[in-house]
Amino acid sequence: MNAVIAMCTFCEVHGPRVIFTTQTYRIYDKDDKESKKLKFYGPREILEEADKRRLTGVGGERKECDGCESLGNVKYLSNEHDSRTSFVSARQPLTQDIANLLAHACIRSLSCELHLGKNGVCYFGDEVRGHVLSHAFTLKDAQARGIRRSCSFIVFMKDKQFLLNMCPFFVDNLRQVIKELQDFAEKKYNADEKENPQRAARLSSANREPHGNRETARGMPRGLPQITDEKHIFVRIHMWLVWILSAGARHFVESSATLDSPLSGFLIRYQDFTENPEFSEISKKKFVTTVLREISQQMSREHFRQLLFACLTGIQIVVRGPDSQALEILYALSSLVPKSCRRIQMGADEYKNINECNFLGEKDFLFEIFITFFSNQRNLSILAIIVPFGNPFLSNFYSHNRCILYIIIIIDAEILERYLGISSAILN
Known part of the structure; x- marks a missing residue:
């Protein structure tokens, strides 16, 4: 399935940021199905390009804090050898063009688009920047502004019809992931409140520093592992998103006639149609x-x-x-x-x-x-x-x-x- 699922957060210092992405790579050549098991079922050029960007610092000039930093250079890889498919999770997508599109979608998801209803789901996109299904939610954070951190999961595709057809599947499963994250955050928030009630602490800090920096009074933004009190929270998210992409690919079929080679990413190919x-x-x-x-x-x-x-x-x-x-x-x-x-x-x-x-x-x-x-x-x-x-x-x-x-x-x-x-x- 040619889709990317990303988790975004609104950092109080740096604004909307993508902190986690999971993407599918697959070998489409039928001759490769008889080959031995591989460590990565995707074009080697993608890994080489990602390593080159990491060494040269391309795309990583923006400053980051604990609130918007997640994996750093760490990547998670899961393989389905039967289907010759690899699922890669990283801080950013391995290709720069997809990273740019996700950054744009992240800003729209957290700052521009209006999510109607309690479930916080909306669709936006076009043929140029791709089509996005966004599910916004909040996590309780004792040190965040308003005691809540704004986050969202976005599903990015180039095929609008396929994305909208799979909307119920994505929404139902992402809702389960969000509920797990909110339960972790709620548990950590309650523990923090018992240890140090934030209302009294903030009033005391504001009286001591009436003209001080707001971030200094509240403390710097915390990362997702600190908000949820789960050291391996990104491993959990990787496993959840891999299951969603794998199950979606098994039960919802995207016509191979509309897909180009893996290197062309998410572009639709309109082949000549022979009329009966x-x-x-x-x-x-x-x-x-x-x-x-x-x-x-x-x-x-x-x-x-x-x-x-x-x-x-x-x-x-x-x-x-x-x-x-x-x-x-x-x-x-x-x-x-x-x-x-x-x-x-x-x-x-x-x-x-x-x-x-x-x-x-x-x-x-x-x-x-x-x-x-x-x-x-x-x-x-x-x-x-x-x-x-x-x-x-x-x-x-x-x-x-x-x-x-x-x-x-x-x-x-x-x-x-x-x-x-x-x-x-x-x-x-």
């Missing part, structure tokens, strides 16, 4: 809106909205039925997404994974696969079957659904009646 000749013939006879209107007339408004949502968010669409009608439906639904995101397979004799195609036309084997999938994946919700075309009994499937993994369009309902008894037995 059969789709070209359909486009001469019918408009996309006409086919979509025909589909909407065969289902309820709620089901049609779910179908459109699935197309736009990357959920696999499986169409079964006569070739002529299946082609029309695939043509209309695939037209809703960008050309570089269309992976269409017609007349498949076996099920194709979503990595291979997100629009699939298949034959009568559908329900055997549906039953096997449901019985083997107990931790996932069942498949949702939409467009019953005159089969109201399909409403039973929705009462058992918590999330939609695939949406299947049934044109010829006879095959459904053959397996209805088996499917109902599983659901009950």
